[in-house]
Amino acid sequence: MSNDSIYISKRFYKNSFLFLSLGLLAVIIGFSQSVTSRFSTFTWVYHVHGISATLWMILLIIQPLTYRFDKLKAHRIIGWTSLILVPVIVVAGSIMMKNMILNQDNYPPQTVYKLAFIDATTLVAFIGFYSLGIYYRKKLKLHARFMVCTIFAPLIPALTRVFFVLNLAGGFNSALTYSYLVIELAILIILFRERKATEIKFTYLPALIFIIVQHLLMYDANNWDWWIHFMDYYAGTNV
Secondary structure: OOHHHHHHHHHOOOOHHHHHHHHHHHHHHHHHHHHHHHHHHOOHHHHHHHHHHHHHHHHHHHHHHHHHOOOHHHHHHHHHHHHHHHHHHHHHHHHHHHHHHHOHHHOOOOOHHHHHHHHHHHHHHHHHHHHHHHHOOOOHHHHHHHHHHOOOOOHHHHHHHHHHHOOOOOOHHHHHHHHHHHHHHHHHHHHHHOOOOHHHHOOHHHHHHHHHHHHHHHOOHHHOHHHHHHHHHHHOOOO
16 A cells, blocks of 8 residues: 555544544433433343443544554454444344333333334344444445444434433424434435545445435334234234
């Protein structure tokens, strides 16, 4: 690799940690109220879910910095720890879905199966983008973009709570819709800014399509009999 290529690589996404930090801030603001008011009532899976998801956000913030400052050994070590962290995120998220179905009375009416649809498809997308990021770990521009794509859908719950905490939405469905619109707008801005990069058609464009499809389908997910039966079976309430 030439000196110019190395310089360009070091500059690539050098300030991405700032934008990723906004995602972490949304998580902190969105979940701060429920954590402070209900911390003692949370079961272990809530704590594992919250801690693992927060660690993932922190990892995504740290990794661009380790690369930028030529700490490549640290970058690799931290990166490989994700092989432990990601399964924890997926397992905890799956258990959270089951608990949600079992405790429907603690959620707004007619929302549990909708939320389960969002959570299930988000986990699938998260695994997909993460796996592609690992597979293309030696191709910097693909790797970085795939990793960024892992946060779009998981930010929806945090943003929804932000709208509630800041009293910016009239109800749950409104807050959820606003959250999708924010993420969709953010991806559109990224696509416009990086419109000359060929990698976006493999990363951000599929991410945008996924978010839009999930957004449109989630409104009716609570009325799908097959989905309700499937989730009830998964939760053990329909055995």
